[in-house]
Amino acid sequence: MLRKTYATLLFVLATSVAAQTPTPEEIAALVDQRVSALNPYGELLNDPDPERSLAAMQIMLESGNAELTRMALEFGLLSPNPVVRRAAVEAHLKSGPTLTLKFEGGDDPDPNFTSTVVGYYSGSTEPGNQGYWKIKVGEYSADDGCYLHVNARSGCFVTVNSDGVYFTHDQYKMLAARTDVTDEGLLKGFAKIYKVAEPVPLTVQLID
Template sequence: MRASVLAAMALLFGAVAAHAQVTLDELDKQMTERDRELSEFAARLNDPDLEKSLAAMKLLIEKGDADQRRLAIRYGLYSPDMAVRATVLRAIFNSDPTLVVEMRPVAEETGVYFQREIKALGGSFRPDGTVSVVFKLAGYDEAQACWYWVMPNNQKRCLIRLSADTVSLFIGDSWGQYTLNPEGALVGNQTVKDDLTEARVSLAE
């Protein structure tokens, strides 16, 4: 009885394994079709009509899959056009991303209030002296004109405001101003509890 059950199970697993197999031809075909599809999306992003291009970029970032989102974000972040950069930033923030803010304090030693604030935000201190804090955006507050995150006590708190292609972040007790660099990251100076830091937020995927 036991032997027959084991044999049946072996046959079942063998059938599942055989069914789950993907041939090289199938893989090549799917990859080719995906490359062709992404090329067509790239063509939409490069449409000479700026309004169509921006609409395509916004849609792909906010509703596309991982590949489509990555394609559109890179297109927008590396664009020299201010309207494109502003649109890509707004679309990224509207997609409720998780942002990692990396800060390097200017002073060799930071104050106790800075350290307390970073810990209260759930941040981490690294051996090289930098700190990082993770924020999960949770929506846009029309009244305060900002994208917010939800604190551990379930209170909403403004994190980001956008003016043209300049981004302002509120961390601790101060607003810091950031601009996009050529690598697709937001860079700026951020003061937290009187300690000045050089900050960076990577947006490219």
């Protein structure tokens, strides 16, 4: 009796698992469905008319749809057109993201590197003398032409212009950095950080 009950239970469990596991054909159909749903947006982004392409990217970035926003941001940051790259960066900054600034202390870091990142930035460090500072971007100030710190009393945090993307923290000269958008969609450059004598390499990742 127990053996029969056990066999019945195994059969029920196996049937339940089989019912919940999609077949390869079902997965393929779902993939086709998702790709076909996104293809029209890809076509809009790749419009041969650069103005229409730029407009499509900006509208998608402002859509509030996470998937469309990511698609448009990736398209813009990886574009060979500097105008499109800049527009993508600015649209991303307008969303008020929390950025992670990665500082590289090098093989022979400044004695103050760790204390600055951890003590003054409330950041963290990892082996290899890498420091990380997470900080949220504030609102855009038309008067100052920049994106403010969350604490507006600290003034400009990010400034975007034709020469690059600048990060500043004027209070106690905590930070002064210039970066460019790379072909990989990263912001890379050098930063002068508080109490560290020489500028250090800086990377900011905009695409997860």
